[in-house]
Amino acid sequence: MKLEHNSFKKSSKGHSINKDPFNKQALTLLEMKSILESSPAGIGIIKDRVLGWTNDVFSSMFGYEPDSLEEKNTRCLYADQKEYDRVGVELYSKLNKYGKGLIETTLVKKDGNCIDCLIKISRLNTQDPSKGCIFVISNISELKRLQVQAQQAQKMEAIGLLAGGVSHDFNNILMGIQGHLSLLQLNVDATQKVTTHAMHIGRLVETASELTKRLLGFARGGKYQISTLNINELFTSTLTIFKPTRKDIIIHERYEKNLFPVNADSSQLEQVFINLLANASQAMTGSGDIFVTTQNSMINEDHDYPFEVKPGRYAKLTIKDTGIGMDLETQKKIFDPFFSIKEIGNNKGRGLGLSTVYGIIKNHGGFILVDSEKTKGASFHIWLPASNNIPVKKIKKPRPFDQLQKGSETVLLVDDDEAVINIGKAFLEKLGYKPIIAKNGLEAIEIFRSYKYEISLVVLDLNMPETDGKQAFSEIKKIRENARILISTGQVIDDEIEGFLNQGCHGFIQKPFSLNTFAKTLRKIIDKT
Secondary structure (H helix, E strand, C coil): CCCCCCCCCCCCCCCCCCCCCCCCCCHHHHHHHHHHHHHCEEEEECCCCCCEEEEEHHHCCCCCCCCCCCCEEEHHCCCHHHHHHHHHHHHHHHHHHHHHEEEEEEEEECCCEEEEEEEEEEEECCCCHHHHHEEEEEEEEHHHHHHHHHHHHHHHHHHHHHHHHHCCCCCHHHHHHHHHHCCCCCCCHHHHHHHHHHHHHHHHHHHHHHHHHHHHHHCCCCCCCCCEECHCCCCCHHEEEEEHHCCEEEEECCCCCCHHHHHHHHHHHHHHHHHHHHHHHHHHCCCEEEEEEEEEEEEECCCCCCCCCCEEEEEEEEEEEECCCCCCCHHHHCCCCCCCCCCCCCCCCCCCCCCHHHHHHHHCCCCCEEEEEHHHHHEEEEEECCCCCCCCCCCCCCCCCEEEEEEEECEECCCCCHHHHHHCCCCCCCHHEEEECCCCHHHHHHHHHHHHCCCCEEEECCCCCCCCCCHHHHHHHHHHCCCCCEECCCCCCCCHHHHHHCCCCCCCEEEEEEHHHHHHHHHHHHCCC
């Protein structure tokens, strides 16, 4: 499928009849080919996913000799069949609907290295699909790298904002724990009062644990853990961190009572909420108001949004401020990476993480719009696709001790922290188990080798000196392949821990955990065939 020279009708002087050199009809195919060859982007013609003519930039982009990719299927540019199929389905769906398409993907060079690419494709003849398509490919690897750096910088900026609120909340929690411990010492003989103080301490510890999980979530580098969420509850929880940072701003809340649930990553959405709240507060030089509303939204097939939106049910969140507002030109740029107006005049800026906000919402299948005028504040509207699932509410009421699941098996507890060992040992003994203690991975391996048939379960921390939990896990599995192992760590579940769960690990329990949770988890694993 080569671009051949095909002369247009000439005048007696040999020039094209149309004297306008920029008129498309005046260009011969040879001249068009020359223009395409001089483009800095990779350009080519494709039919049924088979390459025809390509310019030299396309060939060199992937490390091939000029024209050496002609008549080859584009499968040769993909690392795996799954990505090849995904791009084909999405692009041809857009082609059939709009006559053109745009998609991001990762392609493979001849030497095996991968590059991030943006592919734009259009039909050569919208009336006759058999004519094939013209495509333009741009290498966006450097842009993606810079975007990741920008997102990490924005995330650190957001964490800096959180620090004030988190330290405020932790000090309050520690004050509460210290107060109840002091009262416990005074009322040690009053059973009812001791029970009440103990329950208060338990709730405070749970609150501290939730704060820690949020910070750990921010540090996960954008990895997603999808669950069914109620945005009302998640946003209310986020406000407990944000509120202490600005005492001069009043936040007004109005939530839809039966808001549609969404499938999303809670820590990613919290980052969105914190960034939008931060931008709203920075837009107000002094005191002001932030209005937060949620509502159910239905988008029909005949919507009038100026971009592609999947029809259906959405949960909508709006954050409106009474700040300085933005003109139309600024609104067009606020979601661009690196864009910031912090240094202009007295404006505190809207550059904090808005490109990250846009990326997170887009990756969750939603979209975000902004409307604003100078001096009249700004409103950010977020739509997230509704879920058919029901959010799972945590039951926090602990069981009485006489109703806890107990046992008599031998359990190897592996941890390098003295406080965790003391509590874990006490928990195991209270529940009737026979605890064996190891303070590092190497010690755990030796103990398990000696008592491999007596030990029913290993409770294993991951971060330890002298052979960490990862190595200990591997060695214990070599000693006894069917060894039951429960991972116990202060980390959030990430790809690494999920890897353990898929490699023969039987469960995961996050510190801090209650006696009730510990008892239930132990029996669930030990009783499992």
